[in-house]
């Protein structure tokens with residue numbers, strides 16, 4: 001059996017901003033090298049909190065109350081800031097939600113792509129430029145010279161996201177955390193970007209944690225899925241199995257509601273209110289506000 005690359009064990013956290021309300025409740029999941037796992041759930045389910053914990057970016061107002069995050073043999077929650085800095089941006093990287101805000105508007109793409117290569121891989125300016133051109137070609141950017149010379153506002157949203165995908169894979173990381181990477185893009189571009197992430201992941205055999213609201217996206221690109229509600233794992237397993245034989249009534253209702261279950265305007269069946277009641281009882285949320 002392959003050793004897991006990542007193993008989250010009984011992770012619990014509370015929000016200090018919100019009267020110590022539980023944000024994560026005993027969350028466990030494992031990820032093998034090269035596995036693509038979807039983290040799915042409605043707003044407030046705790047997906048981003050898990051992503052931030054993996055990236056060493058938990059806000060001061062979220063307090064971990066128990067559990068471990070083992071990355072290979074290291075416990076990410078208890079590493080020195082220096083060891084964390086060595087891992088983040090190198091072994092674990094991020095594809096962010098909004099390519100617009102993730103890039104520095106005042107610097108050309110070349111400077112933003114080559115900084116890491118020069119600093120972390122010790123390349124000269126000329127070597128880093130060549131490497132950046134290669135990286136852009138890998139994410140199917142046709143005129144990499146022009147893109148390197150551009151400022152972010154001169155590129156489309158899809159192009160900016162390609163640049164960030166190139167940057168995320170540039171260091172040959174073991175794990176990429178993709179935090180709703182297509183939410184800010186047009187539907188047609190979304191499809192291309194999903195395909196690209198999957199291609200890059202396969203070519204490099206990188207493990208990916210893919211945060212999304214969208215079960216349709218999970219079905220398209222994730223090998224495995226963990227479904228969260230109010231910080232609790234409700235269902236998990238191989239994507240094909242969960243989608244065809246879901247065990248929990250909530251999962252069944254989400255699948256029936258269609259890929260965009262989070263958008264009532266899509267005109268699909270909403271999740272019946274009774275199921276939320278059942279979830280709240282199971283999770284032991286009596287007395288907590290729903291939010």
Ligand SMILES: Nc1ncnc2c1ncn2[C@@H]1O[C@H](COP(=O)(O)OP(=O)(O)OP(=O)(O)O)[C@@H](O)[C@H]1O
Pocket residue numbers: 015016017018023041042043044045046047048049050059061062213291
């Ligand atoms: N900076 C913060 N400080 C304290 N609590 C927070 C903070 N950010 C989020 N929370 C709380 O953590 C809970 C989970 O939020 P989180 O952002 O992880 O959910 P999510 O599933 O990613 O939702 P979304 O899809 O809306 O991003 C929420 O109840 C929220 O109130």
